[in-house]
Amino acid sequence: MAREPPTGPQPGSSVALTIENLERQVRSESAEAGPAPAAANGGANGVAHVAAGPLRAEDGDAGSDGSVSMDPAAMKRSGTFAPVGGMNITVKGLTFTVPCNSGRRGRTATLLSDVTGYFEPRRMAALMGPSGSGKTTLLDLLAGRKTTGKAKGDILFAGNRPTRPFLRRYTGYVEQFDTLLPILTVEEMLMYTAELKRPRRESRATKRAAVEELLEKLALTSCRAVKIGNPLEKGISGGQSKRTNIGIALITNPRVLMLDEPTSGLDSFTANEVVTLVKALTGDGVTVLATIHSPTAYTFSLFDSMMILLRGRVVYFGPNDSDAIDYVRGLGGGGTGPQYKAGLNDAEWLADFFTQADRDGRAAAYAEAWAASPHCAETSARVDALAMEGHLVPPSMGAELAVRHATNTPWWWGLATLVKYRTSRNFRDPAFLGARLGDKLFTGLLLMTLWFGIGNKFTLDNYINVAAVLFIWTTIPAFGAAAFVPSLVLERRLFVRERHDGLYRVITYLLGKMTDEVGIALFGSVVMSVVVYFGVKLQGSLVVFWMVYFSTICAGIGMAYAVASLSPNMDVANASLPTYVATLMFFSGFLIRYEDIPIWWKWYSYINPLRYSWTALMLNQFEGRDPKFLRNRSLLTYYGIEGQSKWANVGYVWVFAVGYFFICWLVLCVKRYDKR
Numbered sequence: 217m218a219r220e221p222p223t224g225p226q227p228g229s230s231v232a233l234t235i236e237n238l239e240r241q242v243r244s245e246s247a248e249a250g251p252a253p254a255a256a257n258g259g260a261n262g263v264a265h266v267a268a269g270p271l272r273a274e275d276g277d278a279g280s281d282g283s284v285s286m287d288p289a290a291m292k293r294s295g296t297f298a299p300v301g302g303m304n305i306t307v308k309g310l311t312f313t314v315p316c317n318s319g320r321r322g323r324t325a326t327l328l329s330d331v332t333g334y335f336e337p338r339r340m341a342a343l344m345g346p347s348g349s350g351k352t353t354l355l356d357l358l359a360g361r362k363t364t365g366k367a368k369g370d371i372l373f374a375g376n377r378p379t380r381p382f383l384r385r386y387t388g389y390v391e392q393f394d395t396l397l398p399i400l401t402v403e404e405m406l407m408y409t410a411e412l413k414r415p416r417r418e419s420r421a422t423k424r425a426a427v428e429e430l431l432e433k434l435a436l437t438s439c440r441a442v443k444i445g446n447p448l449e450k451g452i453s454g455g456q457s458k459r460t461n462i463g464i465a466l467i468t469n470p471r472v473l474m475l476d477e478p479t480s481g482l483d484s485f486t487a488n489e490v491v492t493l494v495k496a497l498t499g500d501g502v503t504v505l506a507t508i509h510s511p512t513a514y515t516f517s518l519f520d521s522m523m524i525l526l527r528g529r530v531v532y533f534g535p536n537d538s539d540a541i542d543y544v545r546g547l548g549g550g551g552t553g554p555q556y557k558a559g560l561n562d563a564e565w566l567a568d569f570f571t572q573a574d575r576d577g578r579a580a581a582y583a584e585a586w587a588a589s590p591h592c593a594e595t596s597a598r599v600d601a602l603a604m605e606g607h608l609v610p611p612s613m614g615a616e617l618a619v620r621h622a623t624n625t626p627w628w629w630g631l632a633t634l635v636k637y638r639t640s641r642n643f644r645d646p647a648f649l650g651a652r653l654g655d656k657l658f659t660g661l662l663l664m665t666l667w668f669g670i671g672n673k674f675t676l677d678n679y680i681n682v683a684a685v686l687f688i689w690t691t692i693p694a695f696g697a698a699a700f701v702p703s704l705v706l707e708r709r710l711f712v713r714e715r716h717d718g719l720y721r722v723i724t725y726l727l728g729k730m731t732d733e734v735g736i737a738l739f740g741s742v743v744m745s746v747v748v749y750f751g752v753k754l755q756g757s758l759v760v761f762w763m764v765y766f767s768t769i770c771a772g773i774g775m776a777y778a779v780a781s782l783s784p785n786m787d788v789a790n791a792s793l794p795t796y797v798a799t800l801m802f803f804s805g806f807l808i809r810y811e812d813i814p815i816w817w818k819w820y821s822y823i824n825p826l827r828y829s830w831t832a833l834m835l836n837q838f839e840g841r842d843p844k845f846l847r848n849r850s851l852l853t854y855y856g857i858e859g860q861s862k863w864a865n866v867g868y869v870w871v872f873a874v875g876y877f878f879i880c881w882l883v884l885c886v887k888r889y890d891k892r
């Protein structure tokens with residue numbers, strides 16, 4: 217082997233939390249009695265911490281165009297924000313299997329096999345390997361974001377098994393694909409996240425200061441007021457979007473930052489810029505890990521260490537230096553692999569080398585060579601030593617590791633934040649309002665002009681006309697429910713990411729969504745009820761007429777959300793909801809009377825909100841003014857609804873609205889939308 221024994225990511229070369237350092241830190245923190253107050257409440261000067269110090273424009277780091285100096289050393293910390301430091305992560309004998317998705321039942325695929333390594337504070341580690349080698353799988357496991365499969369082996373953070381609440385709350389994870397709110401500006405997006413993730417007791421000024429620092433550090437000041445947008449309505453650029461995502465991950469000063477392909481889809485300049493910014497965070501002690509596919513030579517040089525995976529097995533782990541290249545060259549020597557190619561930089565050559573090796577089926581041989589090497593034994597010994605530090609963690613770190621709830625703020629605070637940042641924007645969005653009000657306005661006006669002035673004619677030949685208009689009045693909100701589906705289905709990736717990040721509880725999210733919809737429905741229903749009630753000259757109480765309409769819209773919202781939460785995609789939701797609404801129409805009592813419904817279908821009419829809506833409207837219209845209709849029977853008797861209470865029927869509709877909402881909540885809580 218052409219390489220000196222690698223020393224692994226050097227314990228001595230980093231300012232890592234060695235056992236001795238930790239003991240010192242524990243002593244000093246214990247003396248301070250408890251979790252560092254600055255970390256929780258802001259610094260002595262009342263300003264919050266951010267993960268790394270700000271990158272000051274006046275230092276020449278960020279140009280007026282928002283570009284960043286490529287020299288990490290130039291990314292000085294101002295000292296305004298004390299860093300919280302990083303955390304050792306150790307992985308020992310990690311094997312991960314999933315049910316095979318190739319069709320055969322009972323078969324499993326092993327995506328990671330006996331992976332061992334460690335990641336230290338103040339260092340940036342690259343997870344490398346050809347496409348499909350298991351990089352994202354490993355990162356997802358470290359971040360606690362795997363939703364399928366079985367893992368064996370140990371993953372420890374500062375010697376402790378991390379809980380999901382800890383991972384959600386105190387580690388930052390930047391996903392490969394950006395998931396941002398297109399309606400917000402960059403600054404609003406960061407502020408929105410700060411309000412949901414930073415402690416509620418922290419003042420708004422402190423949060424604003426933290427966002428300000430991040431905007432500067434990530435060179436986002438030039439686009440702070442630009443809307444994020446989406447592919448159809450272009451907003452910020454790809455690089456700015458990536459940096460905004462990194463900002464979101466950094467908003468709580470995480471000790472660990474994980475990034476999945478942070479440079480994918482970026483040009484080389486922007487890729488260098490993004491990785492330079494991330495590298496600067498290690499200056500404050502943050503432990504950084506990134507999966508990286510084909511880094512530029514410059515980007516590659518910024519990584520302190522690397523773990524190379526091939527078919528889910530480690531083939532190299534250690535510092536990113538010439539020894540690493542020598543080790544890999546040694547593997548390829550003697551005609552057993554691609555030779556070192558002049559002209560390629562190290563990063564390109566490594567990517568080429570291992571991709572070729574993967575295709576040539578040399579993964580197992582290289583993994584065994586690594587397992588038999590003394591460096592692998594050294595790595596294991598170091599992992600064991602770091603794993604022992606579990607009982608030595610300083611109180612502030614211990615408090616983070618023991619946190620019980622993933623979400624930092626109470627539900628009502630989360631709801632207020634969602635309303636402030638989302639509902640207020642939606643209410644100003646013509647597309648959002650149009651989809652919800654347009655159909656009701658159109659059909660309401662059509663209904664009013666078609667049945668104009670017939671509501672006060674209690675004659676035999678007019679009964680069915682009036683019963684029909686009341687029936688249609690209940691179906692408009694039910695069919696209009698289709699407008700509420702996309703907001704839940706199309707936003708699923710964002711919801712999943714924000715839940716993983718511990719931004720809010722499911723109930724908070726749902727209440728926020730309901731506030732959006734119910735607010736608009738309240739306004740629209742009052743206007744349309746007045747127009748239709750007086751236009752058609754209906755009788756009975758206007759309040760009941762409106763209340764039935766409003767409660768049916770709310771049941772429709774709940775129904776749409778329940779269907780949306782159960783549907784895997786828009787196609788299924790679009791097909792399911794109208795089918796369901798059509799079945800409700802059949803059983804509402806107007807198209808076929810209750811007493812004529814076959815015995816085997818009767819049950820369905822009882823679990824049908826439209827039955828209660830229409831019954832309440834009929835009672836409101838005809839009660840007390842219901843002359844004989846057929847064979848000396850009144851109209852209400854003919855339909856089998858005489859003697860019922862209209863208020864009770866309105867109440868039943870509300871029960872359905874709450875029931876649908878509950879189903880949606882339950883599904884959102886238990887269903888795994890991301891199978892990863």
Ligand SMILES: Nc1ncnc2c1ncn2[C@@H]1O[C@H](COP(=O)(O)OP(=O)(O)OP(=O)(O)O)[C@@H](O)[C@H]1O
Nearest residue numbers: 314315316317325327346347348349350351352353
């Ligand atoms: N259910 C499954 N059954 C069989 N193989 C699976 C299953 N799920 C994932 N895989 C395989 O797991 C491997 C690891 O995937 P992973 O996304 O971690 O790779 P990666 O190294 O991050 O790739 P890339 O660089 O392309 O993102 C892939 O080869 C993939 O095909």
